[in-house]
Amino acid sequence: MNFKTVYLFSLITLFCLSCKKHTGTNTEAKEVETAISTFVNSKPNIVVLLCDDLGYGDLSSFGHPIIKTENLDKLANTGIKLTNFYSTAPVCSPSRAGLLTGRSPNKAGIYDFIPGLKKSPDNRDLVHLQAHEQTIPAMLKSVGYTTCLVGKWHCSSQFNSDKQPQPNDFGFDHWFATHNNASPSHENPNNFVRNGEKVGVIQGFSSQIIVDEAINWLDNKKGDQPFFLEVTFHEPHEPIASPKDLVQKYLPLADNLQQAEYFANVENVDLAVGRLVEHFEKNNMDNTLIVFSSDNGPETFMRYSRAKKSYGSPGELRGMKLWTNEAGFRVPGIINWIGKKTFTGTTDKVVSALDYLPTFAELSGAKLPNRKLDGESFTALLENGDFDRDKPLIWAFYDALNERKVAMRKGDWKILASIEADGKALPNIHNLYDGNEALVKNAKLINHVLFNLKQDINESEDLSSTKAEVFQIMKKALEIEYKNLLDESHIWVREE
Structure with a gap:
């Protein structure tokens, strides 16, 4: 049976049992409760992992000759490796808006990265994800999910202000985020906000810090309802900072110290992902769908003065970040459903982050937003590897x-x-x-x-x-x- 059939069958079963409840015994009432619990628990936990400026060729499973990404490679090797996966834009803010809404970010009015608040003649200071936009976390909350965002937000010009909607206004129960980059760098950042409250300096590296927050949220959330977790890494976007032991590991293999720091930066994300997946497995979160990608392609070395460690690789692709050639928005894509048998292997099917929202709706039984979407559900890909999109990108x-x-x-x-x-x-x-x-x-x-x-x-x-x-x-x-x-x-x- 496909996902829609399972969902409809579950609803019919629950309806029949509920009818019994009004005329039957306490035993039958308990059957209803058990059936409802089973159905609710069948909804998958959903985890979106999103890197920042990670190139198509930056993972070892996607061909990088030096960087080691064993945890992400394992997810790819035991799940689905997507060689034709696309972000929704070749730059950060619109890419994130498109992912959250399932629509072209142009329709939300987010055309480029969103700077901090500074009045601009082209009204760029007004740009933000508007309150009427319908998002993945809000949709999933409507069918019983609890939701969390950790990492980079970058969907408003006025961050942590009541003058524009914030992550909680789009369905996130818990959020721990920065406006844009981790500052002053990935090491010991001082610009995180947790649910509207400034946190101050945090010791450690951003990728590990946000995974710590995610794990703490998972351990302390109440109830056993399914969860939606969005983990938006700052790495490997500048300003890059990496653990010294990892930098030393890559120094003999790199052209210079700055390149070693970039290589180490990517592996540090991989290690953070490994810790998160291990937590899922140790705590029997065995119905957890993980999707991994990047917001856009790799930054060009020295495109601006602070891009002195930007050694990302586009692989075989033409262009870089901010290009409409492939390297601007074709990025590594990985899907792995812990505890669920799916199609496994490498596929060249064309999939986009626009497709997340309709796919998650189908898997969760949530109603789609009442608006035209640009994404399509790829549940058939999960079932048997067969997905041929109708809508052009x-x-x-x-x-x-x-x-x-x-x-x-x-x-x-x-x-x-x-x-x-x-x-x-x-x-x-x-x-x-x-x-x-x-x-x-x-x-x-x-x-x-x-x-x-x-x-x-x-x-x-x-x-x-x-x-x-x-x-x-x-x-x-x-x-x-x-x-x-x-x-x-x-x-x-x-x-x-």
């Missing part, structure tokens, strides 16, 4: 470092296009607001290129001329999808 990132700011993947094919406004290339912009809305919406897509990603993972051969029929189909599809995305994109207007 589209990205419109107006601050892209590469020439073409719009990209779409459909099947094995990917098409990219530049944007022309008033006869010239659209300048890089951080935000859509009433001052540039007309410019962007009246612009047109030009300079298209086409790639077959199954045959050309590096996007090295433009097939727009040699595959003319496919190119025209993809070009037309992109025009439709991009128009739909623009029509639904949120425009920020300052209310004076």
Whole structure:
């Protein structure tokens, strides 16, 4: 039976038993209670692990020749390794918003990373995840889940302020987070907030600190209801700091001290993941679905002055973070369901973080939000490895470092296009607001290129001329999808 069938069967069974309860004995009433308990406990615990700026080639199971990630490799080897997994944007804030909502972050009005509060002429200071957005934790709470966020939030310009919604407003019962990066670095951070209260300096390294918090929350939460836990690591985003013993381990293998620190940073995340998984296993949390990925691709070395330890690897992919080429948003993906038999192995099926929300809804029996989603449920992938998405994946990132700011993947094919406004290339912009809305919406897509990603993972051969029929189909599809995305994109207007 598939997940939907199991869910419906459970509901029918409970209904029949409840009917008995009104005319039957105490024994029958206990049967109802037992049936309800069994059904509730069948809902999986759900754990989202999200790295920050981890490259496609940064795990040993994804080809890194030096970094050791034994715990994540074990999850991949005993679960599902996704070689075509995509984040929802090539930069942090929109990627997180897309993950939480199952919709393109453009629709939430989050187009680029969210800086701290500073009034900006493009209304960027207004940007935040708005109260009407429907999220994974809120959805799961509606069917009895208890919820927790530990790590990086980065979905509001006014963090820990009553002027904008905070994590608890989106369904997190417990939250322990920073606005953006751990500060002053991953070591001994001083900017964590726990449920609205500043924590102060914490000794240790961020990846281990947030796993400590997660374990403590698990040990102290009341009741036996299923849980949703989102663990958003700061690593390996700058400013990087790593344990000395791990740095010394990599120093003979690295080109320099800074690269050794990066390698050690990734392994420290792996060790933190290992501790968390061990806690699940030791405490018989044997119905726990774990999904692992990164918010976007790796940072470019020295793109800005503090990126002096950014030695992330895009693997075989073209581009880096902030690109609409593959390395901007194709990231390592791993799924492992502790205690549940699923499809196991490596798959090239195309999966996105947009798909988390509809998948978790199906697994938990939760009702989907009453709005159009861009993600699709991949429960079939968990069952038998068979998942072929219907919806294309589209990205419109107006601050892209590469020439073409719009990209779409459909099947094995990917098409990219530049944007022309008033006869010239659209300048890089951080935000859509009433001052540039007309410019962007009246612009047109030009300079298209086409790639077959199954045959050309590096996007090295433009097939727009040699595959003319496919190119025209993809070009037309992109025009439709991009128009739909623009029509639904949120425009920020300052209310004076």
